[in-house]
Amino acid sequence: MSKRIAGPEIERLIQLLAKVPGLGPRSARRAALHLIKKKEQLMVPLASAMGEAAEKVRVCSTCGNVDTVDPCTVCTDPRRDPATVIVVEEVADLWALERAGAMNALYHVLGGTLSPLDGIGPDQLNVKQLVQRVSEGAIKEVIIAVNATVEGQTTAHYLTDQLAGFDVKVTRLAHGVPVGGELDYLDEGTLAAALRSRTAF
Numbered sequence: 001m002s003k004r005i006a007g008p009e010i011e012r013l014i015q016l017l018a019k020v021p022g023l024g025p026r027s028a029r030r031a032a033l034h035l036i037k038k039k040e041q042l043m044v045p046l047a048s049a050m051g052e053a054a055e056k057v058r059v060c061s062t063c064g065n066v067d068t069v070d071p072c073t074v075c076t077d078p079r080r081d082p083a084t085v086i087v088v089e090e091v092a093d094l095w096a097l098e099r100a101g102a103m104n105a106l107y108h109v110l111g112g113t114l115s116p117l118d119g120i121g122p123d124q125l126n127v128k129q130l131v132q133r134v135s136e137g138a139i140k141e142v143i144i145a146v147n148a149t150v151e152g153q154t155t156a157h158y159l160t161d162q163l164a165g166f167d168v169k170v171t172r173l174a175h176g177v178p179v180g181g182e183l184d185y186l187d188e189g190t191l192a193a194a195l196r197s198r199t200a201f
């Protein structure tokens with residue numbers, strides 16, 4: 001049995017930190033030690049920020065985003081175009097698209113992709129709510145911005161079928177050559193997709 005080097009409270013802190021994405025046991029020990037050293041400047045405010053966020057965080061009943069208010073800040077932002085909705089897999093994708101700042105649209109977070117092998121069907125995803133939103137008539141374009149994976153594309157096809165009966169344009173992201181990318185370095189799948197989704201000058 002290995003000897004303990006800290007009391008159970010610190011051991012528990014390290015164990016929990018090690019579950020954070022991007023941190024393993026080693027980084028968790030470093031982070032814990034750093035928090036302990038910076039107790040007043042970092043550990044105490046972090047603990048209270050976490051407590052407050054944990055208490056207030058909720059899922060938006062309209063779009064599936066996480067926020068401390070429902071409907072969320074994105075859904076209630078009057079500067080966004082209510083006729084355009086971007087469908088994403090996860091909240092992280094919503095944040096990424098917002099950082100890109102290319103669109104001024106509303107969002108819909110699916111909460112994953114269809115994956116029958118893992119038991120994830122339409123009922124496990126935020127699909128009904130999307131169809132409901134579209135059926136209300138204000139949305140004119142749905143941009144399906146899912147990952148370029150097999151599951152992502154299966155999900156995109158499924159959603160397109162579900163929305164086929166409505167007066168709404170369904171589009172998807174172009175797949176292709178990344179900005180600054182050199183053709184020689186691209187994999188065949190990316191290159192083939194870029195050719196298929198070519199645009200006129």
Ligand SMILES: [Zn+2]
Binds near residue numbers: 062065071075
């Ligand atoms: Zn929302």
